Amino acid sequence: MLKAYKYRMYPTKGQKEMFSKHFGCVRVIYNWALEQKIKTYEQDGKAVSRFTLNKMIPTLYDEMEWLKEVNSQSLRGATLNLDNAFTKFFRDKTGFPKFKSKKNPVQSFSVPQHYEVDFDGNKVKLPKIGWIKTKLHRRFEGNLKTATISKTPSGKYFISILVDDEKDLPAKQKFNENNTVGIDVGIKDFAITSNGEKIDNPKHLNNSIKRLKVLQKRLSRKQKGSKNREKARQEIAKLHEKIANQRNDFQHKLTSRLISENQAIALETLNISGMLKNHCLAQSINDVSWSSFVTKLEYKAEWYGKIILRIGQFEPSTKICNICGYHNKNITLADRKWQCPDCGASHDRDVNAAINIKKFALNKQNLIGI
Numbered sequence: 001m002l003k004a005y006k007y008r009m010y011p012t013k014g015q016k017e018m019f020s021k022h023f024g025c026v027r028v029i030y031n032w033a034l035e036q037k038i039k040t041y042e043q044d045g046k047a048v049s050r051f052t053l054n055k056m057i058p059t060l061y062d063e064m065e066w067l068k069e070v071n072s073q074s075l076r077g078a079t080l081n082l083d084n085a086f087t088k089f090f091r092d093k094t095g096f097p098k099f100k101s102k103k104n105p106v107q108s109f110s111v112p113q114h115y116e117v118d119f120d121g122n123k124v125k126l127p128k129i130g131w132i133k134t135k136l137h138r139r140f141e142g143n144l145k146t147a148t149i150s151k152t153p154s155g156k157y158f159i160s161i162l163v164d165d166e167k168d169l170p171a172k173q174k175f176n177e178n179n180t181v182g183i184d185v186g187i188k189d190f191a192i193t194s195n196g197e198k199i200d201n202p203k204h205l206n207n208s209i210k211r212l213k214v215l216q217k218r219l220s221r222k223q224k225g226s227k228n229r230e231k232a233r234q235e236i237a238k239l240h241e242k243i244a245n246q247r248n249d250f251q252h253k254l255t256s257r258l259i260s261e262n263q264a265i266a267l268e269t270l271n272i273s274g275m276l277k278n279h280c281l282a283q284s285i286n287d288v289s290w291s292s293f294v295t296k297l298e299y300k301a302e303w304y305g306k307i308i309l310r311i312g313q314f315e316p317s318t319k320i321c322n323i324c325g326y327h328n329k330n331i332t333l334a335d336r337k338w339q340c341p342d343c344g345a346s347h348d349r350d351v352n353a354a355i356n357i358k359k360f361a362l363n364k365q366n367l368i369g370i
């Protein structure tokens with residue numbers, strides 16, 4: 001079983017410089033690899049593999065000698081990350097992989113192997129960089145897989161270590177109507193279940209989001225290039241981190257509970273990029289939030305032998321009466337509650353949708369009789 005452990009790092013000034021070289025070189029390789037993929041596809045309609053790209057990396061050394069200063073395995077890690085971005089693009093229909101910019105809020109590089117962890121000394125040794133002070137607050141046992149080093153916008157460094165504990169995953173157990181829950185993404189609430197439960201973001205998280213809006217407005221009024229603008233920008237970066245932490249914490253608790261209470265969880269595959277184009281929705285739907293929630297559900301389901309059922313994104317889950325199957329085409333985003341013209345049942349829009357998601361998922365053919 002693979003698990004990730006994340007720790008704060010405290011590099012020296014020299015080590016920070018080496019980190020920054022790695023961030024830069026990995027970004028160059030990533031962008032170069034993306035360009036190769038696009039070019040090859042345009043010219044011959046073929047996909048160029050990661051292995052071909054990795055073989056080509058040394059040919060870049062003549063032109064860009066500084067690439068030699070960093071761990072060559074981290075450079076190859078960049079092509080793997082690009083592969084993952086393409087997989088996500090095809091599987092989740094998220095945006096086409098983008099070129100990475102120096103201005104990306106989080107900078108990162110991976111170290112696939114040949115690093116060491118010293119729990120007693122609270123340090124981690126990375127190739128080409130050496131021992132780095134790291135707060136190893138939690139011990140783990142197992143084989144070290146890829147480590148990822150990242151830098152946040154407020155200048156903190158972290159290492160995330162993937163560990164294989166070599167234990168087998170539990171077998172998936174059977175599920176039925178009674179131990180399956182449907183979950184719908186909310187507009188007002190974070191999520192709604194087919195049991196009628198509405199789950200909102202915790203108050204402190206909502207307060208932070210409100211504060212972010214205030215700070216962003218303030219920033220827009222500051223003069224470009226001024227010291228005050230830079231200060232406001234830093235403040236926003238810190239708040240973004242705080243929000244990410246609060247959200248992560250909330251989602252961990254929520255996903256653990258949902259996984260322990262149910263044998264199967266039904267979800268709709270969302271077309272987030274399509275939804276964000278709708279300006280009205282963009283304010284309330286946070287794509288990062290929902291997709292990281294689903295990711296957590298997926299890996300915890302693996303850990304505990306539970307099942308995630310997905311239904312297609314074009315199912316009209318909000319418009320079908322879950323009692324009689326009537327398709328009410330007149331429902332708009334503004335309709336929070338509605339009554340079925342056919343059977344007369346009253347529906348809460350979101351709970352009805354969650355029930356339908358569960359029904360569609362349990363109906364293998366993804367269709368409901370209407």
Ligand SMILES: [Zn+2]
Binds near residue numbers: 321340344
């Ligand atoms: Zn009805």
